[in-house]
Amino acid sequence: MSGGLGRQRTLEGLLGRAGDTDGYAVYAAVAKQRAGRLHVAHCWAHVRRKFLECGGPEADVAVRLIGERYQVEREYQTGPHDVGRLHALRQEKSRPVVSRLHAWALAVRALPESALGKALGYLGSLWPGLTRFLDDAHVPLDNNATEKALRGPVVGRKNHYGSRSRRGTEVAAILYNLLESAKRCGVEPKAYLRAAVLAALHGEPPLLPHLHAAT
Structure with missing residues (x-):
């Protein structure tokens, strides 16, 4: 102009x-x-x-x-x-x-x-x-991948009303974070959950997705 x-x-x-x-x-x-x-x-x-x-x-x-x-x-x-x-x-x-x-x-x-x-x-x-x-090649040009990963929770927002408590909501948030992180790390979500549950049953701390991917 x-x-x-x-x-x-x-x-x-x-x-x-x-x-x-x-x-x-x-x-x-x-x-x-x-x-x-x-x-x-x-x-x-x-x-x-x-x-x-x-x-x-x-x-x-x-x-x-x-x-x-x-x-x-x-x-x-x-x-x-x-x-x-x-x-x-x-x-x-x-x-x-x-x-x-x-x-x-x-x-x-x-x-x-x-x-x-x-x-x-x-x-x-x-x-x-x-x-x-x-200066940092690990930084992507945009956050489109992150926004795409958040669509699942947003689309299912009404379903989350069934959490019924703050604790239930916190658990749901943790699970969503773990599952979406597993996807981003190239780990099959069901396989990751199975490994995490087995580790917990054996009294071991479950690995976070990025650490699980490195094993």
């Missing part, structure tokens, strides 16, 4: 500011309490959605650049799974794309309350967490 239309928002004025848009502030608060031990990584899928909702040629630039980043991840999926290879690929191909997006966002002008202004605000307020994937 052209300048000279009153107050304008740019990414430059938003970098390092938290809570400016609808990023869940609790995550930043927890990370602050655990300074140095916990770092927040933010989701590129949510950022892409903000720009898709804007429409228009300027927002399309951001969508295209974010898409290039996902193309790099797809390229990684075609070869052997190796964290070192992914890190090198991100340095070679993703980092330049991130720099281009950063430069574009600094140059764009938009009214603060416009759709594009809000999308830029969202991008800027979460920038440190959005770029964390460049």
Whole structure:
């Protein structure tokens, strides 16, 4: 959008500011309490959605650049799974794309309350967490897999009313966490539950899913 239309928002004025848009502030608060031990990584899928909702040629630039980043991840999926290879690929191909997006966002002008202004605000307020994937290859571009894993409990929410007590709800929450963690670790859920129950019957502490997967 052209300048000279009153107050304008740019990414430059938003970098390092938290809570400016609808990023869940609790995550930043927890990370602050655990300074140095916990770092927040933010989701590129949510950022892409903000720009898709804007429409228009300027927002399309951001969508295209974010898409290039996902193309790099797809390229990684075609070869052997190796964290070192992914890190090198991100340095070679993703980092330049991130720099281009950063430069574009600094140059764009938009009214603060416009759709594009809000999308830029969202991008800027979460920038440190959005770029964390460049330095840590274990960090995915988005949290789509986590959200997908949560759909089961959400769809079955009415069934959980049968817990009838706080203790019942806590047990259900523990089981959901263990089962979904087992899936994420590549462990068959029924096999994991069977191993955990047998360990408990023998007076042994059950292994958590990621430890069970390593055995």
